[in-house]
Amino acid sequence: xxxNIYYGGRGLIEDPTLYVIxxxxxxxxxxxVNVSRYNLYEQKNGISMLPNTFKEADAVILAVSVEWYGIGxxxxxxLDSCWLYADKQKLKTMxxxxxxxxxxxxxxxxxxxxxxxxxxxxxxxxxxxxxxxxNHVEFETDQVYASIIEKKAEEIYRIVSHKTPMLPNSxxxxxxxxxxxxxxxxxxxxEQLSVYVADDSFVKKQKEDVEMLSQMYKSILGQKSSGxxxxxxxxxxxxxxxxxxxxxKAVCCINISDMxxxxxxxxxxxxxxxxxxxxxxxxxxxxxxREVITKITTGKTTFQGAFMSGLITAKGRLDFMRxxxxxxxxxx
Numbered sequence: 001x002x003x004n005i006y007y008g009g010r011g012l013i014e015d016p017t018l019y020v021i022x023x024x025x026x027x028x029x030x031x032x033v034n035v036s037r038y039n040l041y042e043q044k045n046g047i048s049m050l051p052n053t054f055k056e057a058d059a060v061i062l063a064v065s066v067e068w069y070g071i072g073x074x075x076x077x078x079l080d081s082c083w084l085y086a087d088k089q090k091l092k093t094m095x096x097x098x099x100x101x102x103x104x105x106x107x108x109x110x111x112x113x114x115x116x117x118x119x120x121x122x123x124x125x126x127x128x129x130x131x132x133x134x135n136h137v138e139f140e141t142d143q144v145y146a147s148i149i150e151k152k153a154e155e156i157y158r159i160v161s162h163k164t165p166m167l168p169n170s171x172x173x174x175x176x177x178x179x180x181x182x183x184x185x186x187x188x189x190x191e192q193l194s195v196y197v198a199d200d201s202f203v204k205k206q207k208e209d210v211e212m213l214s215q216m217y218k219s220i221l222g223q224k225s226s227g228x229x230x231x232x233x234x235x236x237x238x239x240x241x242x243x244x245x246x247x248x249k250a251v252c253c254i255n256i257s258d259m260x261x262x263x264x265x266x267x268x269x270x271x272x273x274x275x276x277x278x279x280x281x282x283x284x285x286x287x288x289x290r291e292v293i294t295k296i297t298t299g300k301t302t303f304q305g306a307f308m309s310g311l312i313t314a315k316g317r318l319d320f321m322r323x324x325x326x327x328x329x330x331x332x
Contacts, residue, residue, distance in 0.1 A: 001058055002034040004038065004060045005021055005038065006038050007037065007038070008062070016065075016140065017099065017101040019136070019139070020099055020101055020149055024061065028157060040075065040077075048085060050081060059156065060094060066110050067104065069106060075114075092123065096115075096124065096128075098130065100131070103134070107131065125169075240330045241327060248323075250317070251267070251282045254285075256289070257288065258289050261276055264279045283317045284317045287314070292311045
């Protein structure tokens with residue numbers, strides 16, 4: 001018979017939870033039970049691998065110190081790892097005894113949380129220990145309390161050794177399960193994955209590789225999209241051109257800042273030549289991002305509106321800025 005104890009506190013000397021689990025551990029050892037204890041604060045980088053320790057265990061004791069609120073981050077990480085990497089078939093036969101010792105209020109809620117989590121994992125939940133301690137010295141020297149804890153430990157032994165059946169609960173009876181994210185893995189695959197997750201250097205390298213691939217694909221897709229959009233700009237301006245007043249002749253250069261391209265609009269009365277290139281001595285030079293040009297060509301804003309709001313800058317014949325909105329009528 002084997003029982004694992006998982007302690008989720010900080011390991012402080014005055015933590016009464018340590019007294020309780022030490023007392024339980026002593027009684028179980030006297031009864032010739034193989035007891036293994038795992039202090040989660042010592043296993044911070046390897047918590048994801050701890051579900052692998054369930055293999056030979058018949059029962060587990062989840063020990064929590066309630067110092068201000070809830071089960072604490074370490075125990076939550078451990079339960080998360082159980083959900084992701086533990087062998088669910090093994091969990092169905094495992095008894096769990098919550099051991100909740102609070103130095104503040106909320107011990108009953110924490111016990112319910114531990115029990116609810118273990119039920120969702122598919123395991124068997126037993127009564128365990130739930131208590132409040134206001135003075136750890138008085139608690140640890142009280143023989144009545146010590147006797148109660150010893151009886152609880154003996155009860156753990158009897159339940160596990162006899163494989164005492166438990167009444168069904170709604171989760172197990174109805175086979176209700178919250179579907180886990182990701183792909184279905186075998187116990188062996190889950191164990192191997194938990195080893196990789198616990199390896200900080202491996203995780204860091206994986207994150208770097210994912211980020212690099214993400215940036216590479218974004219760059220490729222962005223370049224492709226921008227290139228396709230840019231190729232159609234000259235035709236968009238030619239289609240939207242309605243002619244210039246009084247036979248005005250002007251050369252406009254639109255610098256697209258994030259594409260390193262310049263669109264040259266050569267206006268000659270009712271004729272327009274539009275192409276990418278360079279124009280020295282343009283009457284007006286406009287600089288804007290591709291997104292701003294898109295807003296103009298889709299009718300979401302105007303040249304004048306974009307200029308007044310600071311989305312574009314211009315130099316040269318600024319009086320042309322107003323006339324552009326008459327020359328070019330983009331569909332809204």
